[in-house]
Amino acid sequence: MNFSLTEEQKILQDNARRFAINEMLPSIREYEEQRKVNHDLTKKMGELGMLGVHIPEQYGGAGYDYTAAALIWEQLSYVSWSQTLTALGHSVLAATILNMGASDKQKQKYLPPLCRGESIIAVGAVEPAAGSDAGAIETKAELVGDKWIINGTKNFITTGSIADTTLVLCQTDKSMGWRGIALIAVDADTPGFSKEPINMIGDLAGDICNLSFLDCSVPKENLINEIGRGLNVALHGIDSARLFIAAGALGMAQCCLDSCIKFAKERSQFGKPIGSFQMIQDTIASLAAELMAVRWQVYYAADLKSKDLPHAKELSAAKILASDLAIKASEQAIRVHGAYGCTDDYPVARHYRDAILTAILGGTKEMHKLTIGRELLNLNART
Numbered sequence: 001m002n003f004s005l006t007e008e009q010k011i012l013q014d015n016a017r018r019f020a021i022n023e024m025l026p027s028i029r030e031y032e033e034q035r036k037v038n039h040d041l042t043k044k045m046g047e048l049g050m051l052g053v054h055i056p057e058q059y060g061g062a063g064y065d066y067t068a069a070a071l072i073w074e075q076l077s078y079v080s081w082s083q084t085l086t087a088l089g090h091s092v093l094a095a096t097i098l099n100m101g102a103s104d105k106q107k108q109k110y111l112p113p114l115c116r117g118e119s120i121i122a123v124g125a126v127e128p129a130a131g132s133d134a135g136a137i138e139t140k141a142e143l144v145g146d147k148w149i150i151n152g153t154k155n156f157i158t159t160g161s162i163a164d165t166t167l168v169l170c171q172t173d174k175s176m177g178w179r180g181i182a183l184i185a186v187d188a189d190t191p192g193f194s195k196e197p198i199n200m201i202g203d204l205a206g207d208i209c210n211l212s213f214l215d216c217s218v219p220k221e222n223l224i225n226e227i228g229r230g231l232n233v234a235l236h237g238i239d240s241a242r243l244f245i246a247a248g249a250l251g252m253a254q255c256c257l258d259s260c261i262k263f264a265k266e267r268s269q270f271g272k273p274i275g276s277f278q279m280i281q282d283t284i285a286s287l288a289a290e291l292m293a294v295r296w297q298v299y300y301a302a303d304l305k306s307k308d309l310p311h312a313k314e315l316s317a318a319k320i321l322a323s324d325l326a327i328k329a330s331e332q333a334i335r336v337h338g339a340y341g342c343t344d345d346y347p348v349a350r351h352y353r354d355a356i357l358t359a360i361l362g363g364t365k366e367m368h369k370l371t372i373g374r375e376l377l378n379l380n381a382r383t
């Protein structure tokens with residue numbers, strides 16, 4: 001058991017924190033107010049090797065393990081988890097899917113530009129009638145000659161309107177259930193492909209869209225992996241996304257705690273800093289104690305995943321705990337900051353708006369509890 005970060009991990013952590021403070025913090029408010037995506041961030045992250053951290057070097061990644069990746073995602077999310085999601089979420093979800101499931105030719109085509117920050121690849125799995133139950137998707141892909149003809153709708157797709165390509169989870173034969181599911185790459189300029197941006201409660205500088213496919217015709221070779229493997233391949237990416245979400249939630253919770261400590265020393269009432277009141281200290285100490293424990297659970301799950309060891313229940317636990325903590329920390333931080341916390345003069349309001357999103361994407365708390373339950377009881381409550 002080793003509870004110390006290596007020198008290399010500390011350097012990656014420091015670099016990511018510096019990037020967040022220097023490149024994200026000065027402009028995040030402006031982008032959020034204008035509800036605009038900061039397109040430069042992805043490019044800069046690409047130049048600094050922050051995209052595809054866990055992708056092998058032969059495909060343009062940095063070749064680090066998931067622990068290193070989690071440390072970077074945590075530090076970037078200290079400033080803004082949702083801006084981190086927009087800038088590099090595709091290098092977690094789509095890149096993992098492609099690295100795991102695509103042919104060598106497809107990897108060479110898609111991964112190096114993605115890791116350089118030159119292209120964005122979204123993943124469209126969720127639909128109006130298929131959210132947690134991903135196997136129930138109805139977007140139809142029909143092979144006509146040497147083309148796939150795609151019809152259907154996808155909901156809540158991160159970077160949906162700015163992506164160059166979307167990996168679309170499709171059903172090729174409903175009677176086959178999950179064995180008919182395929183993942184197909186659709187380029188943004190394909191006729192019949194349209195996007196409708198949605199405003200979420202948080203993610204103000206982000207890009208989340210509903211996508212429609214009307215007789216979209218794409219080459220047969222855009223199939224990623226095989227028919228019947230689409231769901232499985234997508235779930236590999238979603239597994240990495242869960243670690244990204246858990247690590248990001250830690251970053252948000254740490255920022256809320258730090259902001260509380262600073263504010264509680266600066267703000268005086270009744271002639272004393274509010275940090276000298278025991279109830280304020282209780283809030284701060286309790287958050288700090290939880291953060292210490294949850295951080296190790298997230299790092300433990302990352303370590304198991306890095307070593308390719310079974311990690312489903314450990315990662316589900318990390319995602320539930322970290323997400324709950326980010327929600328709690330941001331809510332309590334607003335209370336500690338009083339009305340000031342409800343303004344955008346402090347980072348806690350941003351984290352409050354974003355934290356709830358971490359409870360939904362990458363699988364809801366209920367679905368993760370079912371995963372833990374299945375592992376412990378060897379009984380599947382979903383089927």
Ligand SMILES: Cc1cc2nc3c(=O)[nH]c(=O)nc-3n(C[C@H](O)[C@H](O)[C@H](O)COP(=O)(O)OP(=O)(O)OC[C@H]3O[C@@H](n4cnc5c(N)ncnc54)[C@H](O)[C@@H]3O)c2cc1C
Pocket residue numbers: 123124125126130131132133155156157158159200203208357360361362363364365366367381382
């Ligand atoms: C910020 C954000 C970004 C997203 N990005 C993407 C993306 O890039 N690509 C993509 O495909 N999707 C994306 N999503 C969609 C996300 O994956 C889904 O929202 C999520 O899987 C849950 O599906 P749903 O919203 O349809 O909820 P539902 O599945 O309808 O669930 C509603 C409620 O019912 C509960 N529930 C459902 N089934 C059960 C059960 N068996 N037992 C107990 N409770 C149950 C759920 O836990 C939840 O509380 C994103 C969502 C958000 C919020």
